[in-house]
Structure formats: structure tokens, C-alpha cells
Amino acid sequence: MARSAARGHAWTFWLFVGPFMAGLALFVYVPILWSLVLSFHEAQNTVTPTVFVGFDNYRQMLSDGPFRESLVTFTIFALFIVPLTFACSLGLAVVVHRLRFARAFFRSVFFIPTACSYVVASLIWRMSIFNGVRFGLANVLLGLFDHEPIAWLIQSDPPLYWIPIVTVRLWLQLGFYMILFLAALQQIPGELYEAAYIDGASPGWTTFRHITLPQLRSTSVAVVLLTIIAAYQAFDEFYNLIHKDLNLARTPLLQLYNIALGNQQDYGRGSAGAMILSLLIVLVTLLQGKLLGFGKPAD
Amino acid sequence: MVGYRRYSVGTVAVYAGTSVAAVLFLIPFYLLVRNGLATDQEITAPGWRFLPEKLHWENISELFNDPAVPFARSMLNSVVVAVLHTLGTLLVCSLAGYGLARIPYRHANKVFYGVLITLMIPSAVTFVPSFVLVSSLGWVSDLRGLIIPGLFSGFTTFLFRQYFLGFPKELEEAARVDGLGYWGAYWRIVVPNSLNFTAAIAVITFISGWNAFLWPLVIGQDQESWTVQVALSSFLTAQTVNLHELFIASAIAILPLVIVFVVLQRWLVQGVAQTGIKG
Incomplete structure (x- = not known):
């Protein structure tokens, strides 16, 4: 009896979970295993492994310039974007949270850029705001101070292209993280502040530092991790903002795109690159789980 | 004073x-x-x-009548891709999430670990392996290649599972006692009572489907299969399209999502606060 009930449950279980697991196997497990095999083979213009080359693809990816440069590019990008996103989205959330009048309006205004794609935002940044000729908005503003127009996205010295790259992502993602902080701010019990005021604290920096920030700890950790992981996968704005023949700033995914889908169509090295990036992000995830103490299986 | x-x-x-x-x-x-x-x-x-x-x-x-610019076609592709992506993801992941949350199957935990492990690697990082597979299926420049590989989101399944774990059990048990079984209880009781959560996930999935760029760029190798994001990007990088068409095309391309944001903001804010990670 119990045995047949268990078998019945097995059938029902797979009725629900089967389609998903089949898809996951075909579109996630199989590609990764296939790529693992390809990464040890020469596979140019073909997705079937030809000559076994051992760790050559890995050695080439890690030694030759472009891929390693792209990891440096990611690091520089993360050093700008992570603290700026954190500070600005927290600032917006605190201010919007304090508003009594028109709060919903301002929340919507800061949130609505999330509707925009990176492609459209890059187009506005490249063709209008940071257009290198005289009619670009930034150059119009500089013109008011009699400053010469700046070729924002073409020149490498000084590396001013970071300004459009960083601001476009800030514009697109600040509202999203602001919503996360707002949700957390609403969870802080008001009695905490009242108790502090009774003890003589004045509203402002002191209560922010000693009540608000500690109460936001788990959201803050989540925001930092999410922005780092998102920066690691940056592709869209780098691809669309900077002319593809200019080697100014190429992220890891952009380099992989060039290797696997550019002229070389080198799936062997492309696969090796994908394996390296996957391994790095798994290591970071495990490390952060250890450091923050939530490495145990989520349940 | x-x-x-x-x-x-x-x-x-x-x-x-x-x-x-x-x-x-x-x-x-x-x-x-x-x-x-x-x-x-x-x-x-x-x-x-x-x-x-x-x-x-x-x-x-002028934009829609310009024969040099396949804009109308790309908008149509984006609508088809984003809608089917959303419906398919909801169906597949909600079913799986429910099965993982509720059905007492001996190996359910092992299966769940198999899902959790995929959460560690973002799908964008493995676009080369995925492309290798999809090209060997012959789905390059094909709407199937744009839609189907994206349906099996471990993260969405994980969210549904967490949500169904908190779903009041008594409701379902009454239904199962009435002879509906898990399948009947899911469709008659669970789904109709989860519309708020499902709507929140739907809005977020639709936005990410509409705005996706890297995967459609990799798959859409000929014009016929371009989504609107790929089309705009190629107008931008080719610089053969005149400026006013470029800008009006972008404005039209974001219009559906601006409408979604204004009309469905309640579910959207809820979805962002609940899911955090996608977007």
C-alpha cells in the first residue's frame, strides 16, 4: 500500500517537475558539459570537438592580453559602479521615504528608467547626451563655459568614456535598488526612533548611523552582491556605447562574444573562457556564503 | 518656534x-x-x-514605411518573443515550483539541489555553451532559439517553490479530500489563489524578455529574426539610419514597457521587492 502510494507520488511529481527538469537538462546541463569537452579541444568554426589540446585553450585565454584585460576592465567598472549605486540608491530611498507629499510621484520618476533597455539608454547617451560633436547635450553645457567639445566615447586619454558608461547604468538601475531599500526602510519599527529621541538623539546623521544603517544590513549586503554580479555580466552598454573597433573598455562577456561569435568563431577558446568565468563566480559565491554565514542550503 | x-x-x-x-x-x-x-x-x-x-x-x-529599416518586423518579433517567454516561463516554473514544494516524493530533495546548483552561474555567463547547443539544434535565427532556452529559469522555479511553501495547506487538503488530487487542486485552488504573486513574476519576466539583448543578438543572425533591441543596436552601430528615425524608433520601443510601468506598478513594485534579483 505504502509502496504504491509512493509510486503514485513519483508519477505526480514528475508530471509537475518533469517538463522543467527536462528543459534544464537540455538547455543548462548539456551545454555546460558539452562546452567543458569543447574547451579541451580545438573547435574553430565547428561545434564538434576535433583535436584534443589539453589545457591549451585555458592557457591561451589566461595568458594572452584581451581576456585578462577584460577582467581588469570589470574590476575598474565594479569599483565605480558598486559604491555609487549603493550610496545613490540608499540616498534616494531615504529621501523618498521621508517625503509626506507626492511620495508616489517621486518614487515613480526614479523607478521608471528601469523600463528602458540598455540598448535604448545607450542610444540616448551616445547619440544625444554624450555625442562628441557640438550639439551633444554635455558639450552644449560645456559650451556655456566656452569649453571645447569633448569626444566622450572615442578618446582614451584621459579615459572620460567611463563617465557615460557609469552614468548610463546608474540611471537604469538606481530606481530598482531604491525600491529594495524602500521596502526595507518600511520594515524598521518606528519605536526604535522614538526611543532614541527620548534618549536625547536628534534626527539626522546619528540616528541614521546607529539605527537605520544597522537595520538595513541584510538589504545592504544583498544590494552590494547583486550590483557586483550584474557588473560581472555587463555587456549591453559596453557593446552599444563604444565603437566596436575601438579597444577602450571590453568586459569579459564582450571578449567572449568577440572570440566565439566574431570573425574567428573559436568555440574551443570561447568555451574555456565561459568555464573560467563560471568557476570565478562560483568561487565568489561560495566564499561570500562562508563569510556571511549563509552557505547552508536555502530552505 | x-x-x-x-x-x-x-x-x-x-x-x-x-x-x-x-x-x-x-x-x-x-x-x-x-x-x-x-x-x-x-x-x-x-x-x-x-x-x-x-x-x-x-x-x-516615415519610420514604418522606410524599406531600409526592418522596424515593424522587429517589433512584431519582440511582442511574440516577450509574450511567449512570459507565458512559457510561468507555466513551466510554476508547475515545477509547486511539485518541489508540495509533493512528497523520495528524491524531491535531490532534484531540488539540482536546481539550486544552477543558481550559482548566471545564464549570461554561459551564453557560448548555450549557443553551441542551440546551433546544433538548428535554431539560430529562429524564434524557437530565442524563446525556448530561456523558459527553464532555476531562479523563477525557486521563487515559486518558496511561495508555495507558504501557501495555506488547508485549502489544498480540502480540495484533495474532495477527490481532486494534486493536479486538480493545483489548477482549481492553488493557481486561482496565487494570481497576485504570479502577476508580479509575470511583469518582471515580461520586462526582462522585452529588454534582453545579448541572447537575441547571438541568435538573431539575420534580419528576419531581430528583436527590437537588436534592430536598434544595429541601426546605432551601422549609423546608416537617420537620427530622427533612430530616436522615434527608440521611443516606440520603450512605449510598451512604459505603459506596463504606469498601469501595473503595484505588481511591479511588489515583484521587485519579492524577487530582488531579476531585472
Whole structure:
């Protein structure tokens, strides 16, 4: 009896979970295993492994310039974007949270850029705001101070292209993280502040530092991790903002795109690159789980 | 008295600062409309005019009638891809999430670990392996290649599972006692009572489907299969399309999501707060 009930449950279980697991196997497990095999083979213009080359693809990816440069590019990008996103989205959330009048309006205004794609935002940044000729908005503003127009996205010295790259992502993602902080701010019990005021604290920096920030700890950790992981996968704005023949700033995914889908169509090295990036992000995830103490299986 | 004055000055400063920030956030939208309804001469004119002398609404029909620009086709592709992506993901992941949350199967935990492990690697990082597989299925430049591989989101399944774990059990048990079984209880009781959560996930999935770029770029190798994001990107990088068409095309491309944001903001904010990670 119990045995047949268990078998019945097995059938029902797979009725629900089967389609998903089949898809996951075909579109996630199989590609990764296939790529693992390809990464040890020469596979140019073909997705079937030809000559076994051992760790050559890995050695080439890690030694030759472009891929390693792209990891440096990611690091520089993360050093700008992570603290700026954190500070600005927290600032917006605190201010919007304090508003009594028109709060919903301002929340919507800061949130609505999330509707925009990176492609459209890059187009506005490249063709209008940071257009290198005289009619670009930034150059119009500089013109008011009699400053010469700046070729924002073409020149490498000084590396001013970071300004459009960083601001476009800030514009697109600040509202999203602001919503996360707002949700957390609403969870802080008001009695905490009242108790502090009774003890003589004045509203402002002191209560922010000693009540608000500690109460936001788990959201803050989540925001930092999410922005780092998102920066690691940056592709869209780098691809669309900077002319593809200019080697100014190429992220890891952009380099992989060039290797696997550019002229070389080198799936062997492309696969090796994908394996390296996957391994790095798994290591970071495990490390952060250890450091923050939530490495145990989520349940 | 002093306290009152300080408070009001502070409030004025907060509103002034917030308003300045709001204007900055709205400038890119203003630029889309301004340039999209202008002529190329007006866009490139040296002096800055707030709006073109006359709003050129005919730019819209010019865009759709320009044979050099496959814009209408790409919009249609995006609608098909985003809608099927959303419906398919909801169906597959909600079913799986329910099965993992509720059905007492001996190996359910092992299966769940198999899902959890995929959460560690973002799908964008493995676009080369996925492309290798999809190209060997012959789905390059094909809507199947754009839609199907994206349906099996471990993260969405994980969210559904967590949600169903908190779903009141009594409701389902009553239904199962009435002879509905898990399948009947899922469709008659669980789904109709989970519409808020499902709507929140749907909005977020639709947005990410509409705005996706890397995967459609990799798969859409000929014009027929371009989504609107790929089409805009190729107009931008080729620079053969004139400026006002480029801007009006972008404005039209974000219109569906701006409408979603305005109409469905309640579910969207809820979805963002619940899921956090996607977007």
C-alpha cells in the first residue's frame, strides 16, 4: 500500500517537475558539459570537438592580453559602479521615504528608467547626451563655459568614456535598488526612533548611523552582491556605447562574444573562457556564503 | 518656534533636491521625444531649442514605411518573443515550483539541489555553451532559439517553490479530500489563489524578455529574426539610419514597457521587492 502510494507520488511529481527538469537538462546541463569537452579541444568554426589540446585553450585565454584585460576592465567598472549605486540608491530611498507629499510621484520618476533597455539608454547617451560633436547635450553645457567639445566615447586619454558608461547604468538601475531599500526602510519599527529621541538623539546623521544603517544590513549586503554580479555580466552598454573597433573598455562577456561569435568563431577558446568565468563566480559565491554565514542550503 | 522654522527649511531643501534629481532622471525621456519629433537639421543645430519648431509626427509613418529599416518586423518579433517567454516561463516554473514544494516524493530533495546548483552561474555567463547547443539544434535565427532556452529559469522555479511553501495547506487538503488530487487542486485552488504573486513574476519576466539583448543578438543572425533591441543596436552601430528615425524608433520601443510601468506598478513594485534579483 505504502509502496504504491509512493509510486503514485513519483508519477505526480514528475508530471509537475518533469517538463522543467527536462528543459534544464537540455538547455543548462548539456551545454555546460558539452562546452567543458569543447574547451579541451580545438573547435574553430565547428561545434564538434576535433583535436584534443589539453589545457591549451585555458592557457591561451589566461595568458594572452584581451581576456585578462577584460577582467581588469570589470574590476575598474565594479569599483565605480558598486559604491555609487549603493550610496545613490540608499540616498534616494531615504529621501523618498521621508517625503509626506507626492511620495508616489517621486518614487515613480526614479523607478521608471528601469523600463528602458540598455540598448535604448545607450542610444540616448551616445547619440544625444554624450555625442562628441557640438550639439551633444554635455558639450552644449560645456559650451556655456566656452569649453571645447569633448569626444566622450572615442578618446582614451584621459579615459572620460567611463563617465557615460557609469552614468548610463546608474540611471537604469538606481530606481530598482531604491525600491529594495524602500521596502526595507518600511520594515524598521518606528519605536526604535522614538526611543532614541527620548534618549536625547536628534534626527539626522546619528540616528541614521546607529539605527537605520544597522537595520538595513541584510538589504545592504544583498544590494552590494547583486550590483557586483550584474557588473560581472555587463555587456549591453559596453557593446552599444563604444565603437566596436575601438579597444577602450571590453568586459569579459564582450571578449567572449568577440572570440566565439566574431570573425574567428573559436568555440574551443570561447568555451574555456565561459568555464573560467563560471568557476570565478562560483568561487565568489561560495566564499561570500562562508563569510556571511549563509552557505547552508536555502530552505 | 525655532524648531518649526528649521523643520520647514529642511523640508523645502529636501523637496528642492528631490525635484532636481527628478528632472535629471527625466531628461533622457525628454531627449527621446524631442529628437524623435524633430528633423535632422534641428537635432544637429548648434543652438539648443527646448522643442523643435513644429512637432514632426510624420516621422512615425516615415519610420514604418522606410524599406531600409526592418522596424515593424522587429517589433512584431519582440511582442511574440516577450509574450511567449512570459507565458512559457510561468507555466513551466510554476508547475515545477509547486511539485518541489508540495509533493512528497523520495528524491524531491535531490532534484531540488539540482536546481539550486544552477543558481550559482548566471545564464549570461554561459551564453557560448548555450549557443553551441542551440546551433546544433538548428535554431539560430529562429524564434524557437530565442524563446525556448530561456523558459527553464532555476531562479523563477525557486521563487515559486518558496511561495508555495507558504501557501495555506488547508485549502489544498480540502480540495484533495474532495477527490481532486494534486493536479486538480493545483489548477482549481492553488493557481486561482496565487494570481497576485504570479502577476508580479509575470511583469518582471515580461520586462526582462522585452529588454534582453545579448541572447537575441547571438541568435538573431539575420534580419528576419531581430528583436527590437537588436534592430536598434544595429541601426546605432551601422549609423546608416537617420537620427530622427533612430530616436522615434527608440521611443516606440520603450512605449510598451512604459505603459506596463504606469498601469501595473503595484505588481511591479511588489515583484521587485519579492524577487530582488531579476531585472
